Amino acid sequence: MAIIVEPDAQPALETARGADLVCIALERAGVEVVFGYPGGASLHIYDALPDHPKLRHILVRHEQGAAHMADGYARATGRAGVVMVTSGPGATNLPTGLACAQMDSVPMVAITGQVGTSLMGREAFQETDVIGMVMPITKHAFLVRRAEDILPTIHRAFEIAHEGRPGPVVVDIPKDITAASAPIATGAWRQRRSVVPASPGQIARAVELLASAERPLIIAGHGVRIAGAHAELRAVAERLDAPVAMTLLGIGAFPEDHPLAAGMLGMHGSAPTNHAVNEADVILAVGVRFDDRVTGKVSAFAPRAKIIHLDIDLSLIGKNIPTAVGILADARSGLQAILAKLPRTRAKPSWHGVVAERRERARPRLVESEARVELAPRPVVRAIRAAASPDAYFVADVGQHQMWAAQHLELDRPDRFITSGGLGVMGYALPAALGVQTAYPDAEVWAIVGDGGAQMTIQEIGTAVQEKLPVKMAILNNGYLGMVRQWQQLFYENRISQTPISSPDYEKLADAYGALGITVEHRDDLRPALERAKAHPGPVILDIRIEREANVWPIVPPGGANADLIEEPTRRDEP
Amino acid sequence: MSQRVFTLEVGRETGALERVLGVARRRGLALERFAAVPADELTWKIRIEAAAPDAEAHLAVAQFNALIDVKRAVMEEI
Numbered sequence A: 001m002a003i004i005v006e007p008d009a010q011p012a013l014e015t016a017r018g019a020d021l022v023c024i025a026l027e028r029a030g031v032e033v034v035f036g037y038p039g040g041a042s043l044h045i046y047d048a049l050p051d052h053p054k055l056r057h058i059l060v061r062h063e064q065g066a067a068h069m070a071d072g073y074a075r076a077t078g079r080a081g082v083v084m085v086t087s088g089p090g091a092t093n094l095p096t097g098l099a100c101a102q103m104d105s106v107p108m109v110a111i112t113g114q115v116g117t118s119l120m121g122r123e124a125f126q127e128t129d130v131i132g133m134v135m136p137i138t139k140h141a142f143l144v145r146r147a148e149d150i151l152p153t154i155h156r157a158f159e160i161a162h163e164g165r166p167g168p169v170v171v172d173i174p175k176d177i178t179a180a181s182a183p184i185a186t187g188a189w190r191q192r193r194s195v196v197p198a199s200p201g202q203i204a205r206a207v208e209l210l211a212s213a214e215r216p217l218i219i220a221g222h223g224v225r226i227a228g229a230h231a232e233l234r235a236v237a238e239r240l241d242a243p244v245a246m247t248l249l250g251i252g253a254f255p256e257d258h259p260l261a262a263g264m265l266g267m268h269g270s271a272p273t274n275h276a277v278n279e280a281d282v283i284l285a286v287g288v289r290f291d292d293r294v295t296g297k298v299s300a301f302a303p304r305a306k307i308i309h310l311d312i313d314l315s316l317i318g319k320n321i322p323t324a325v326g327i328l329a330d331a332r333s334g335l336q337a338i339l340a341k342l343p344r345t346r347a348k349p350s351w352h353g354v355v356a357e358r359r360e361r362a363r364p365r366l367v368e369s370e371a372r373v374e375l376a377p378r379p380v381v382r383a384i385r386a387a388a389s390p391d392a393y394f395v396a397d398v399g400q401h402q403m404w405a406a407q408h409l410e411l412d413r414p415d416r417f418i419t420s421g422g423l424g425v426m427g428y429a430l431p432a433a434l435g436v437q438t439a440y441p442d443a444e445v446w447a448i449v450g451d452g453g454a455q456m457t458i459q460e461i462g463t464a465v466q467e468k469l470p471v472k473m474a475i476l477n478n479g480y481l482g483m484v485r486q487w488q489q490l491f492y493e494n495r496i497s498q499t500p501i502s503s504p505d506y507e508k509l510a511d512a513y514g515a516l517g518i519t520v521e522h523r524d525d526l527r528p529a530l531e532r533a534k535a536h537p538g539p540v541i542l543d544i545r546i547e548r549e550a551n552v553w554p555i556v557p558p559g560g561a562n563a564d565l566i567e568e569p570t571r572r573d574e575p
Numbered sequence B: 001m002s003q004r005v006f007t008l009e010v011g012r013e014t015g016a017l018e019r020v021l022g023v024a025r026r027r028g029l030a031l032e033r034f035a036a037v038p039a040d041e042l043t044w045k046i047r048i049e050a051a052a053p054d055a056e057a058h059l060a061v062a063q064f065n066a067l068i069d070v071k072r073a074v075m076e077e078i
Helices: A018-028 A040-051 A063-077 A095-103 A130-137 A147-162 A175-179 A200-211 A222-227 A230-240 A271-279 A331-341 A349-362 A368-372 A377-387 A400-408 A429-439 A451-466 A482-491 A506-513 A523-535 B016-026 B054-066
Strands: A002-005 A015-017 A033-036 A056-059 A081-085 A108-114 A140-143 A168-174 A181-183 A189-192 A216-220 A244-246 A261-264 A282-286 A306-311 A325-328 A393-396 A417-419 A445-450 A472-477 A516-520 A540-545 B002-011 B031-038 B043-052 B070-077
Touching: A015 A018, A018 A040, A018 A147, A018 A175, A018 A181, A033 A063, A033 A429, A040 A081, A040 A108, A040 A175, A056 A451, A063 A081, A063 A095, A063 A108, A063 A417, A063 A429, A063 A451, A095 A108, A095 A130, A095 A168, A108 A147, A108 A175, A130 A140, A130 A168, A130 B016, A140 A147, A147 A168, A147 A175, A147 A181, A168 A175, A200 A282, A200 A306, A200 A325, A200 A331, A216 A230, A216 A271, A222 A230, A222 A331, A230 A282, A230 A331, A244 A271, A261 A271, A261 A349, A271 A349, A282 A331, A306 A331, A377 A400, A377 A445, A377 A472, A377 A523, A393 A400, A393 A429, A400 A417, A400 A445, A400 A472, A400 A482, A417 A429, A429 A445, A429 A451, A429 A472, A445 A451, A451 A472, A451 A506, A472 A523, A506 A516, A506 A540, A516 A523, A523 A540, B002 B016, B002 B054, B016 B031, B016 B043, B016 B054, B043 B054, B054 B070
Parallel strands: A033 A056, A033 A081, A081 A108, A108 A168, A140 A168, A216 A244, A216 A282, A244 A261, A282 A306, A306 A325, A393 A417, A393 A445, A445 A472, A472 A540, A516 A540
Antiparallel strands: A002 A189, A015 A181, B002 B043, B002 B070, B031 B043
């Protein structure tokens, strides 16, 4: 993806106010929307903003919401999401969103106002050490000390956000710098998605392993989606006749209805997928972090496999899992290089066929007990999927509903599932969904949320109403912090502690904000409610009162190997 | 654990030294000595002496090299 930006077509000004330079820098970077919240330290910038009508500003209700909106926007488009906040609490409200973007490799540029340079270090009103605070959770952070540094610094921030493994960059700009004048540097900016070519030696070693594999398996992670390597992944999988397992953030990298699709692996992945990983003799892992949710007990992960790890981040290769071959490359060029050398291998129906058959037998099915429950969560997720448009976007929050969504949405369009993977931020989904909706105003966007996470960022419904973003927020409301309750039940002898949680009347809350609220308490009301939500031109909150104590299955117990996963109790009794 | 010396060439940018120390902290390098000397107007030469387990030391080198301001980072055992 190239972002090519031409110099400003207006008559060139010799100098401009720093605040205008910020806006010019964003325009030159091809930015179309900024998610922000004004304040004292950013007043000059907000004074300049109306003079730059190409920049649409989305006024949020909390700066964390701005970060998650920019995150959702970036995941949907591949373009850096842009945040603009003020100093002090404006900046201190950002770290959760920055860390979320950092862990999930999301390009983001956050501009923070700062107190005037003469006040810095004096515990001035709304002053914080932003650079010191964000250093561990960003790719980079800049403090701009001169107005003439604004343009090149913001330009560099976008480069860093996109290059290599994408991530967030903060640019902290003191108020007096935005008031000062400086010359406008001319020149077009050109950004490209990072292409890091793989070394021929690494490719040759990888191909040698893959060509001789009897039971090859591919693990596709977020890196495949970031690099836009879907076609290359499919080509390699088909050439190898290898099943493709996906991480949570890899969902959407490979079509789930493809014969080689092997489902999600890891803590709540399917049993056949985890068993296949353990039986594979060669694993090609593409754009994967091998975090603990994927590997389970590291010493027991893929015990028979030689692992080829293809990733753009050198520090990830070999970090968590020993690798036989490390390939430093972006997913697309790495897979292209493999494809160029990989001979057509013989079909392996006895391997991928077994995987597919086991997966079909273990495909999440509704069990008899769910038919007796008014609103069991898995049928609810399936109903949302059935009611939604084929190319709808689904943004999941964090918790049980997230896993049910990952297991049961079964999306066949690429990149339609977005969630906070690495940091696991409750409250992520609503603002992120607003970010996706901002990017694609005509798209149908669903936020699937639990009642715990819903209450963390519910105020962004105000943003949805004011900015006319018709997101459909489906709250799977069970009156619990469900995932924590499940762990307490399974691993803490059912000692329930601080997990029952009350909720407001979401229907009244939606109405108070000017959105549509719908409560669903009976199975027969679900489908009409979903249709009504879908047809409504504005934002909707659906309060779906699901079964209170349903659990996510399977589950790998803490510290356990993926092979030791616990399957659904009723399924264990099936022949 | 072995004694190691990390040698880095780092651009003289605001926060660069702190970022290097941030990696050292997160990797638990057990710093014994840290010295940053201007090599020229634009570059610091940094020498870190630390006792660190193998895996952390090798990961630290990778993470040092991933820092925007670090031009080069190498490690040797002493």
